[in-house]
Amino acid sequence: MIRYRVRGGNALRGTAFIQGAKNAVLPMIGASLLATEGRTVLRNVPIIEDVRRAVELAEAVGARVELHEAERTLVIDASKLTSPVLPAEIARRFRGSVLFVPALLHRLGEAVLEGVGGCNLGSRNLDFHYLGYKRLGAIVDEGDTVIRVKAAGLTGAPLYLDTPSHTGTENLIMAASLAPGTTVIENAALEPEVLDVIEMLTKMGARIRGGGTGFITVEGVDELRAVEHRVMPDRLDAGVFAMAAAITGGEVHLVGANLDHLGVVRWKLEQMGVEFEDQGAVLRVRRDRPLRPINVITDTFPGFATDLQSPIMAVACLADGASYIHERIFDGRFALAGELNKMGASVKVEGSRAVVHGPTPLTGTQVTAHDLRSGIALVLAGLAAEGDTEISNGYLIDRGHSYLAERMQALGADVRREISSS
Numbered sequence: 001m002i003r004y005r006v007r008g009g010n011a012l013r014g015t016a017f018i019q020g021a022k023n024a025v026l027p028m029i030g031a032s033l034l035a036t037e038g039r040t041v042l043r044n045v046p047i048i049e050d051v052r053r054a055v056e057l058a059e060a061v062g063a064r065v066e067l068h069e070a071e072r073t074l075v076i077d078a079s080k081l082t083s084p085v086l087p088a089e090i091a092r093r094f095r096g097s098v099l100f101v102p103a104l105l106h107r108l109g110e111a112v113l114e115g116v117g118g119c120n121l122g123s124r125n126l127d128f129h130y131l132g133y134k135r136l137g138a139i140v141d142e143g144d145t146v147i148r149v150k151a152a153g154l155t156g157a158p159l160y161l162d163t164p165s166h167t168g169t170e171n172l173i174m175a176a177s178l179a180p181g182t183t184v185i186e187n188a189a190l191e192p193e194v195l196d197v198i199e200m201l202t203k204m205g206a207r208i209r210g211g212g213t214g215f216i217t218v219e220g221v222d223e224l225r226a227v228e229h230r231v232m233p234d235r236l237d238a239g240v241f242a243m244a245a246a247i248t249g250g251e252v253h254l255v256g257a258n259l260d261h262l263g264v265v266r267w268k269l270e271q272m273g274v275e276f277e278d279q280g281a282v283l284r285v286r287r288d289r290p291l292r293p294i295n296v297i298t299d300t301f302p303g304f305a306t307d308l309q310s311p312i313m314a315v316a317c318l319a320d321g322a323s324y325i326h327e328r329i330f331d332g333r334f335a336l337a338g339e340l341n342k343m344g345a346s347v348k349v350e351g352s353r354a355v356v357h358g359p360t361p362l363t364g365t366q367v368t369a370h371d372l373r374s375g376i377a378l379v380l381a382g383l384a385a386e387g388d389t390e391i392s393n394g395y396l397i398d399r400g401h402s403y404l405a406e407r408m409q410a411l412g413a414d415v416r417r418e419i420s421s422s
C-alpha cells in the first residue's frame with residue numbers, strides 16, 4: 001500500500017523539473033511496436049507506474065524493452081512479436097493498454113485485449129476505436145471482458161469520431177499508417193500529445209497531414225522504422241505544479257513547462273490571481289494576492305483540460321467566493337468533492353456541475369485518492385491545510401506523477417511517500 005503524507009503550511013518556492021508526458025509516452029510505446037526492425041529510443045520518459053505497466057505489456061507480446069531509469073530512456077526492440085494477447089493482469093491496470101491494438105493488428109493480424117483499466121471516471125467507451133477498425137477492414141468481437149480484433153490486412157478509408165477522442169485519434173492514425181490507400185479522420189483530437197505522436201510516427205516514415213486541424217489525412221506506407229524521439233513535457237504535471245504555487249501563495253520556476261500547452265487553464269489561473277512569466281524554456285508562476293473564484297468548463301484542447309479539473313477544485317476551496325465547475329468530458333469525475341469536504345471544504349455536486357463555496361480553511365485528515373487526478377488534488381489541498389493530510393491509494397498518484405515527493409520537497413513542501421503492509 002502506498003500512502004502520501006502532506007504537512008501543510010509552507011509556501012512553495014524554487015525550481016521544479018517537469019516530467020515527460022504520460023499521455024504521449026504511452027501511445028509512443030504502442031507506436032514503437034509498429035517497427036519490424038531496429039530499436040526505438042524514447043527520451044525524457046516519465047518514471048511512472050503506467051510506463052512500468054506499458055513495459056510489462058510490450059514484453060508480454062514479445063518485445064525486448066530496457067527502461068533506463070536514471071537516463072529516463074526506453075529502448076524497445078519489437079523485431080520479434082510473439083503473442084497477440086494483452087493479458088488481463090497487466091492490461092486492466094492502465095488505460096494505455098488500448099494503444100497496443102493497432103501494432104498487434106498489423107504485425108500479427110490479431111489483437112486480444114483482455115481488459116482495459118485507467119481512471120474510474122464514469123463511462124469510458126471505446127466504440128469510436130472499434131468502428132474505425134471495422135471501417136478499415138477489421139472484424140471486432142466485443143465480449144463482456146475480452147475484445148478480439150482481427151484483420152488479414154487493413155485498407156485506408158474515410159473515418160470519423162463522434163467527439164474528438166484522444167486515444168481514439170492516436171489509435172486510428174496508427175492503424176491507418178500501414179493501411180494501403182488514403183484514410184481521412186474527421187473530428188480528430190487536437191491535444192499537444194497527439195501532435196507529438198504524429199511527429200514521432202512521421203519520423204518513422206508515416207505520411208500524416210493535418211495534425212492540429214481536426215481533419216487528419218494518412219497515406220498508408222509499406223513499413224515504419226525504429227527512431228529516436230524525445231517525449232514532450234507533461235502539461236498536466238506542469239499545471240499541477242503551477243497550482244501548487246497558487247494554492248500556497250508561492251513562486252515556482254517550472255523547467256520545461258510550455259505555457260501554450262496549458263490552453264484555457266492558463267487564463268483561468270490568471271483570473272484567479274496567478275501570474276505567469278514565460279522565460280523561454282522556464283515558466284515562472286507566482287501568486288501573491290488573494291485567490292478570486294472561478295468558472296470552469298472542461299473541454300478538449302485548447303479548452304480547460306478535464307485532467308486538471310480536480311486540481312483546480314482544490315485551489316477553488318481557498319478562493320474568496322463561489323466557484324462553478326462544469327465537467328463536460330466524463331460523467332463521473334467528482335469523487336474528489338467528498339474527500340475535500342472531509343477536510344472542511346464546502347463543495348456541492350449536482351450532476352455534471354459542482355459549486356465550491358470558498359474560502360474555507362482546510363484541515364488535514366485521512367482521505368482517499370479515487371483516481372490519479374483526485375489523488376494529486378488532495379496533495380494540493382494538503383499543502384494548504386493545517387496539520388497532516390494522509391492520502392491512501394497512493395499507487396494512483398504514482399500512475400502519472402514521477403518522483404512527486406522529491407520534487408515537492410525541493411520546493412520546500414513537506415510531502416512524504418510511505419509504503420506500508422496495510
Ligand SMILES: CC(=O)N[C@H]1[C@@H](OP(=O)(O)OP(=O)(O)OC[C@H]2O[C@@H](n3ccc(=O)[nH]c3=O)[C@H](O)[C@@H]2O)O[C@H](CO)[C@@H](O)[C@@H]1O
Pocket residue numbers: 023026095096123124125126127128129130163164165166167168306307329330331
Ligand atoms: C492515456 C490517455 O491519453 N488518457 C487521456 C485520454 O483518455 P481517453 O483517450 O480514454 O479519453 P477520450 O478522449 O477517448 O474520451 C473522452 C470522452 O469520450 C467518450 N468516448 C471516447 C472514445 C470512444 O470510443 N467513445 C466515447 O464515447 C468517453 O466515454 C469520454 O466521455 O483523454 C482524456 C480526455 O482528455 C484524458 O482525461 C486522459 O488522461
Ligand SMILES: C=C(OP(=O)(O)O)C(=O)O
Pocket residue numbers: 094095096117118119120307372373400
Ligand atoms: C484520466 C487519466 O488517465 P487515464 O486515461 O490513463 O486513466 C488522467 O491522466 O487523468
